[in-house]
Amino acid sequence: MLMRVLVVEDEKKTASFIRKALQAESFAVDVSHDGSEALVLASSTPFDAIVLDIMLPGRDGLSVLKQLRDQQNRTPVLLLSARGQVDERVEGLNAGADDYLPKPFALAELIARVRSLGRRAGEPKSVTLRVGDLALDTVTRQAQRGGKFFELTTREYRLLEFLMRTPGRICGRMAILEKVWDYDFDPGTNLVDVYIKRLREKIDDGFELKLLHTVRGVGYVMKE
Amino acid sequence: MTIRARLTIWYAGILFVSVLLITGLSYHEFLRERSMERVSHGEIDENDTPEDVIQISIFCGIPAAIIALAGGWWLMRKAMTPVAALTEAASRVNESNLNKQLPRTGNGDELDRLTEVFNAMTSRLDTSFNRIREFTLHASHELKTPLTVMHGELETALRDSNLSASSREGLLSQLDEVQRLTKIVDGLSLLTKADAGQIVLKREPVRLDELARDCMDDAQILAGPRQVRVELGRCDEVKLAGDRHRLRQLLLNLTDNAIKYNQPNGTLKLELSRLDKFAELKVSNTGPGIPAEITGRVFERFFRGDASHGNTVDGCGLGLSIAQWIVTAHEGSINITSEPGKWTTVTVRLPLA
Numbered sequence: 001m002l003m004r005v006l007v008v009e010d011e012k013k014t015a016s017f018i019r020k021a022l023q024a025e026s027f028a029v030d031v032s033h034d035g036s037e038a039l040v041l042a043s044s045t046p047f048d049a050i051v052l053d054i055m056l057p058g059r060d061g062l063s064v065l066k067q068l069r070d071q072q073n074r075t076p077v078l079l080l081s082a083r084g085q086v087d088e089r090v091e092g093l094n095a096g097a098d099d100y101l102p103k104p105f106a107l108a109e110l111i112a113r114v115r116s117l118g119r120r121a122g123e124p125k126s127v128t129l130r131v132g133d134l135a136l137d138t139v140t141r142q143a144q145r146g147g148k149f150f151e152l153t154t155r156e157y158r159l160l161e162f163l164m165r166t167p168g169r170i171c172g173r174m175a176i177l178e179k180v181w182d183y184d185f186d187p188g189t190n191l192v193d194v195y196i197k198r199l200r201e202k203i204d205d206g207f208e209l210k211l212l213h214t215v216r217g218v219g220y221v222m223k224e
Numbered sequence: 225m226t227i228r229a230r231l232t233i234w235y236a237g238i239l240f241v242s243v244l245l246i247t248g249l250s251y252h253e254f255l256r257e258r259s260m261e262r263v264s265h266g267e268i269d270e271n272d273t274p275e276d277v278i279q280i281s282i283f284c285g286i287p288a289a290i291i292a293l294a295g296g297w298w299l300m301r302k303a304m305t306p307v308a309a310l311t312e313a314a315s316r317v318n319e320s321n322l323n324k325q326l327p328r329t330g331n332g333d334e335l336d337r338l339t340e341v342f343n344a345m346t347s348r349l350d351t352s353f354n355r356i357r358e359f360t361l362h363a364s365h366e367l368k369t370p371l372t373v374m375h376g377e378l379e380t381a382l383r384d385s386n387l388s389a390s391s392r393e394g395l396l397s398q399l400d401e402v403q404r405l406t407k408i409v410d411g412l413s414l415l416t417k418a419d420a421g422q423i424v425l426k427r428e429p430v431r432l433d434e435l436a437r438d439c440m441d442d443a444q445i446l447a448g449p450r451q452v453r454v455e456l457g458r459c460d461e462v463k464l465a466g467d468r469h470r471l472r473q474l475l476l477n478l479t480d481n482a483i484k485y486n487q488p489n490g491t492l493k494l495e496l497s498r499l500d501k502f503a504e505l506k507v508s509n510t511g512p513g514i515p516a517e518i519t520g521r522v523f524e525r526f527f528r529g530d531a532s533h534g535n536t537v538d539g540c541g542l543g544l545s546i547a548q549w550i551v552t553a554h555e556g557s558i559n560i561t562s563e564p565g566k567w568t569t570v571t572v573r574l575p576l577a
Contacts, residue, residue, distance in 0.1 A: 011369055017376040024383065082368040104372035104406050107379040155441065185414075185473055188407055188540055189480040194445050217399035218379065 003048040003118045004028040008038040008064070009080065010056050018051065021107045022114065035059030039067055047075050049117040051110070054081040054092070062095050069096035076117035080105070089184060101174075108218040109172025116166065129164040132211050132224040134203055136164050143203065150202045155180065159195055160203070163212070163222045172219040196220055227307075228300045235296045243289060247281040306335045314342060322350035357420050364413035371409065374402050404540070411542035415525065418549045425467040425553055432462040432471065432503055432574070436496050439475040443492060447483045452509075453491045460498035464576050466554050474550040475505075477543045478570055482509035485568070493567075498576070502556070505572040513564030522560055523548040547572075 005027045009015040012033070019029045030045070032038040035056040042050060042064075050068075054061035065077055079092040082103040089100045099113050129136045134145040141157050143150045152160065158180045163171055176192050177183045196212065204210045213221050306329065313326045325343045329336050378399045382392065417423050436459060444454045482492045490510040497504045514522060521527050526541040547570075551558040556574035 011373075013373045014369065014376065017373070017380055021376070021380060021383075082365055082372075103368045104375050104402075107376045153441070183472065184469060186407060186410060187473060187476045187480070188411065188543060189446060189476060191442055191446060191476075191480075194449060198445060198448070216396050217375075217382075217403060 002026065002028055003115075004030070004046075005114060006038065006042055006045070006047045006050045007031045008033075008035070008050065008056065008061065009053040010034060011053075014053075017107065018110065021111060025111050025115075027114070033057075035061065035064045039064050042068055042073065042075065043071060049114050050075050050077045051114060052077050052079055052097075054079060054088070062092065065092070065095050065097060078110075078113055078117055105174070106172050106218040108170040108215060109175055112166065112169050112171060112175065115169060129161065131164050131167045131222045132209060134164075134211055136160055145203055145207065152202070155195065156199055156202070160199060163220060166222075168221065168223045170215050170219050170221045176219065192220075226304075228304045231300050232293075232297055235300075236293055239289060239292050239296075243281070243285050247278070247285065250281070251278070310335060310339060310342075317346055319353060322346050322353060357416060360412060360416040361420065364409050364416060367405075367409045368413075371402060371406050375399070375406070378402065408540045408542070411540050411546060412525075415542065415545055415549060418553070423553075425470060427465045427467060430464055430466045430468050430471060432464060432466070432505070433459050433496055435468070435471055435475055436494060436505070439472065439479055440494060442476065443479040443483065443494070446480060447486075447492060450483060450486065451488045452483050452486045453489075455491060455493045457493055457495035457506075459494075459496045460503075462496060462498050462503040462576070464503060464574060466574070467550075470550045470553070474547050474572070477547045477550075478505075478507040478572075481543055481547075482507050482511070482568075482570075485509060485511040487511060502573045502575050505574070506569055507572075508567045508569040510566070511568050513566070513568050514560065514562040515564065516562070519560050519562055523558070 005022055007015055007018050007022070007029060009018065009031070010033050015031050015033065019031050022029045030041060030047070032041055035058045038050075038052070038056075039059065052061045052065060056064070061079060061081075065079070068075070068077070076098040077096070078099045078101060079097040080101055080103060081088055081092070089102075092100050098117055101110060101113060127138055129138065134143065136143045136157075138161060141152065143152055143157075143160060159176065162176065162179050173192050174186065177186065181191070196214070200210075200212050204212055209224065211222055211224065213223065215221055310326065317324070317326075325347070326339050328339045328343070378395055381387075382395050382399070387395070414423075437456070440454060440456050447454045479492065479494065486492060486509045491508075493506075493508045495504075495506040495508075497506075518527075523544050525545045528541060548558050551572050551574070554574050556572060558570065558572045560568070560570050562568040
């Protein structure tokens, strides 16, 4: 299914590489450089998701968002902001945003989030997640691969579940910290990397086919 | 010696000399009068001796002197009170309340003038502090857009499957540096906002012991690759009103530091005690230690004790500054003690409820 995304970003270079990256992932992309124009576009065209920068000339992102929600427009919105503080995130989510990404962000992270916005509506959640021959039962919280069961700590389980919910898609380090650790700040440690290493020892060591891959500078991906 | 005591001594000295002078003069006058009387009457009242003058001087002079001294002491106090008040007020001025002006009497006297000058000085200081703060705030904000662009362009370039291994490595290394810069800019912008009072803690009841245990799980994992042993010592139940996210950040910051600066096969120990009015958190490590002369500086931004050692540890150089801010924002205190070759301990005290 082709997803149509509106990117609202006044900084031309940023807008341009977001557009290119999303197009490379076969999204249909419309770009707008100012808030008022974006509002008109969003009201007249049905988009699957909107990437909205907060700092915009004319009408700022938050006011565009509020206006959209007032018009009963429920298009999923990902807010971008250079300020990146908890307050702003809360303010954005309260105004009706579905997700929030502080600048500077990794492109792959942006793509992953936009994709999950489009999917958010519906899509049944399976009880057992599978990637290759690795299976994770989300009820018993047990993982098995090649007939072998693994003991997982709570954190390892949450990490594995998060990665396995989006097989083949890159999970950014910030997204992992948010969803698995509930940190809305970058703790400046290599916590995620060390956990991934432990997880890899459990699920990948001794198997020919590696499932958990590192995307340097961005995050991790589960794929065959 | 205080000005008040000095003035009183001078005053007493002058008083003493004047009393002596008056006594001397009256004695001299008395002798002169008596010799004149002898000339006119030819007789002398034998009861009227020079000693009387001395007696009168002593009986009247001493009480007068005491009253004068006490009066002087009181007068000095009255004169010095505004100075003491001014000193007291000035001592309360620090970088966070430079915009507060000292109260002026407005009567135009010397002290009022001093207050005026002092106020003008602090407001100039305030202006320049604000300028530095705003500059850092704007700088860290302005850096974010180019960093976003660089990150995006690098990622886009890396998508090209025709890249040679060496150009890929070059681009990846640039990406690493962009991320390091991003961390620095993030940390800096957090601290600048904190300085400007733009960050409000979201206080809620928090079980610090639970956060500490939770953090120990992460510490255990982080310490693994460095062969550092992680110990949780005493861990009392501690409830306090704090910002959960910030306190988790504090714990992780401190344990991460204790691991980074530890040596292989070293130990990291965390203790949490509930004391009378505050909770005391101790994070100790068996690292090489910090020389006593620089322990006070480790909370400074970008401070690295030993440049040669600092380079081997990754981090943005803001971890302890951020920890200090979190503790201060919770009205607590943080300090570090180090015995080179033994334990280096960060002690945090947070007020209970």
